[in-house]
Amino acid sequence: MSIEVRGITKRFGDFVALDDFNVLLPSGQLTALLGPSGGGKSTLLRIIAGLDRADAGSVSIEGVDATGLPAQKRDVGFVFQHYAVFKHLTVAKNVAFGLEIRAHGGLRPPWAAQRRADRARIDRRVAELLELVHLSQFADRLPSQLSGGQRQRMALARALAVEPKVLLLDEPFGALDAKVRKELREWLRRLHDEVHVTTVFVTHDQEEALEVADEIVVINDGRVEQIGTPDRLYDEPANDFVMGFLGDVTRVNGQLVRPHDIDISRVPLLAGAVEGTVARLLRVGFEVRATVLTDDGEEVLVQLTRTHARAVGLEEGVTVWLTPVTGAATVPALPSMRSAG
């Protein structure tokens, strides 16, 4: 039981958004589709939801082939980057929308028993959901009276109301400011631990993916670069692209390595250490960034804590020796390194 995407190809004119794309997203997990803008991740999400149609390939959701199904029959909850709130409906009515559509008594007169029973059930469920997203006191407001973060929480409650088989979020926090974004992603993680619905979210923010997801699918140029847990992706990147996209990289001795994974000392302690001169020191809060020009002509960025830098005795102009720390993730640098943007 899961989302299975097989051989999906999607073109927009000459642009190939997805090229024979295959991925299996396991049930009950929180999966991030991570990649640069225009890499095809949003297109994939919209194809899974049935909002876009693939040129070729198939999608099955929890064992049901959904390739030919329209969006309203796929049983997926979708959360949009710009909330897509129903502007003319109150918060409670927004959340109730999916339930009202599904209610059996919808076409019966207001006094029919079935309809009254539905109404009571929907009201109860809406109250529960508003409680879950901490919007109970805003039930009778219009969306225009809510902040961005509140609107997105409302949109999430609306999507969860119909108890979808999967929840899809397209850059859900992309339109929010940095602080709210951070709060909401922690909240999403906790929410997922409570409701356990299979959740897939699209993001281009590696920190967001690393922090929230159980599993990350790195997508670039319409293809999967790597799939794995956040730890695995960070520690064992499959290639230079994944390494570059998940964090800062620098180049020492023909190897790509993370700037905080470099051992710096003023005496040659280890064999194979690279000799260089500190060209620039920059302090940002607790962190010191040293730019070292090696004798081979490489410009290496080293990150270390302020305490560490002081202990080593780093100053501009001093000679230092650099070695990647043991166990650091390294990837051979290709002659033409692909863009990590």
Add this chain to the structure above:
Amino acid sequence: MVELSTPVRWGLRLLAIGYVFFLIAWPVGLVVKHTFTGGLGVLADTLTDESVAGALRLTAMVATWAVLINLVFGVTISVLLVRYEFPGKRVLSALIDLPLSVSPVVVGLALLLVYNGRTGWFGPTAEGAGLTVIFDSPGMVMATCFVALPLVIREVVPVLVEIGDDQEQAARSLGAGAVQTFRRITLPSIKWAVVYGVVLSLARSLGEFGAVKIVSGNITGRTQTATLLVEAKYQNFQQETAYATSFLLILVSIACLVVVAFLRPRAAR
């Protein structure tokens, strides 16, 4: 804003006020004045005149049908133009603006060519089936529809573009079908634009003259609308009746404008 010197500012105001006064306010005011020169009696006589009452009823009937038809087709075409891609879309969009630029008389003639009962391209077939188009109400409704066609569409299209299809997609993903999505999400979002378009169409339909004159045959008591009656009465030296009927038409237009003025701030919200 650019600061203007006092004389320039007053000059511009005078120009604007003078222009509107001599072009609109004075002539319309004179019609009202002439209506009441003989007291309220003329207006009362006009209203009891069988030919006037008949013409007003006919105008109301033709305008109502034209507005209803334009409402249904206008909203449908707007949704089609904004939400769907199809071959010939740009041609359709251009054709919709045609009634604004073509003289209504030409519209009348064109309809006459297609639907007249003797030599028309489609007319004899229609008459064979028992439907008289030209010199009868169907033709008049058609002519009125034609001239008022763009008004609903040109109001609704920008609003549809502005609201985007996010909300509709959200409704779909929540299980709503096409009809439910339209009724519960799209229609409430465009409703003020629709009302605005309907009011404009109504005003335009009530005042239509050229196209209707040609297709109606202007038969007194049968196919003579209020505007045609005004012309006929005026030429028949029954100026009082012509002025009084004009006054009633002005009254309806003002009512339309008032409705629009009340709606505009709501639509902007």
